[in-house]
Amino acid sequence: MNGWPQRKQDLDNMIKPYFDFADILGLSNGVILKGESVVIPFSMRQEMKKNLHTEHIACDGMMRRARQTIFWPGMADEIKQMAETCTACQERKPMNQRETLIQHDERNVPWEKVRADLMDVDGRQYLITVDYYSNFIEYDYLSTTTSQDVIRKLKGQFARFGAPKILVTDGGPQFSSNEFLRFTRRWNINHIRSDLGYPRTNGKSEAAVKIMKNLILKTKHNGDDP
Numbered sequence: 001m002n003g004w005p006q007r008k009q010d011l012d013n014m015i016k017p018y019f020d021f022a023d024i025l026g027l028s029n030g031v032i033l034k035g036e037s038v039v040i041p042f043s044m045r046q047e048m049k050k051n052l053h054t055e056h057i058a059c060d061g062m063m064r065r066a067r068q069t070i071f072w073p074g075m076a077d078e079i080k081q082m083a084e085t086c087t088a089c090q091e092r093k094p095m096n097q098r099e100t101l102i103q104h105d106e107r108n109v110p111w112e113k114v115r116a117d118l119m120d121v122d123g124r125q126y127l128i129t130v131d132y133y134s135n136f137i138e139y140d141y142l143s144t145t146t147s148q149d150v151i152r153k154l155k156g157q158f159a160r161f162g163a164p165k166i167l168v169t170d171g172g173p174q175f176s177s178n179e180f181l182r183f184t185r186r187w188n189i190n191h192i193r194s195d196l197g198y199p200r201t202n203g204k205s206e207a208a209v210k211i212m213k214n215l216i217l218k219t220k221h222n223g224d225d226p
Helices: 016-024 042-052 059-069 076-087 087-091 145-161 178-186 198-219
Strands: 024-027 030-035 037-039 115-120 124-131 135-141 166-169 190-192
Touching: 024 115, 037 059, 037 135, 042 059, 042 076, 059 076, 115 145, 124 145, 124 166, 124 198, 135 198, 145 178, 178 190
Parallel strands: 115 166, 166 190
Antiparallel strands: 024 030, 030 037, 115 124, 124 135
């Protein structure tokens, strides 16, 4: 067949869903494209959805990833269905969906102000760092919880994203040692220690820890290495 017919009903049933997109579909080196997105054949869609949901991100996050690179008719509905029927996601779904991050003197640019905390998941310790501006979360496994190991992981994060101007932590021994004080001074970071007795000041941290703990538990549920 050369070109598209005038009527949708003249197409094979497998091709009919593409009729509404006929004007924006193209061919490049044997690959069908919709704009810059690759059109995924039916036989590969389940694999694509599985790859999108590997980290058990929510439906909106899956759609943002998908729309950047791939397309097929009805993709949004299929991705939504997969997210809603994922056993691991439903088991770890927060009971209170209306909970939001508590605002804490937000910054105007990413990674200018961050919060760092330790998190325990099944006896394994992690360093969680969340950006106040974007809510972006970075995490690393800690072999120990000493200041030295925490500093080493923070240096790796700062090498990737830049050193923040402000670092907020609790008053734990890892963050209150002389070694950590020297580290923040050497890197010209304003280190703010929040009061452990006032959890309202830790809203950003608590939300980030909850997100990462659920993500790690979901990954372990599926037998993957977090």
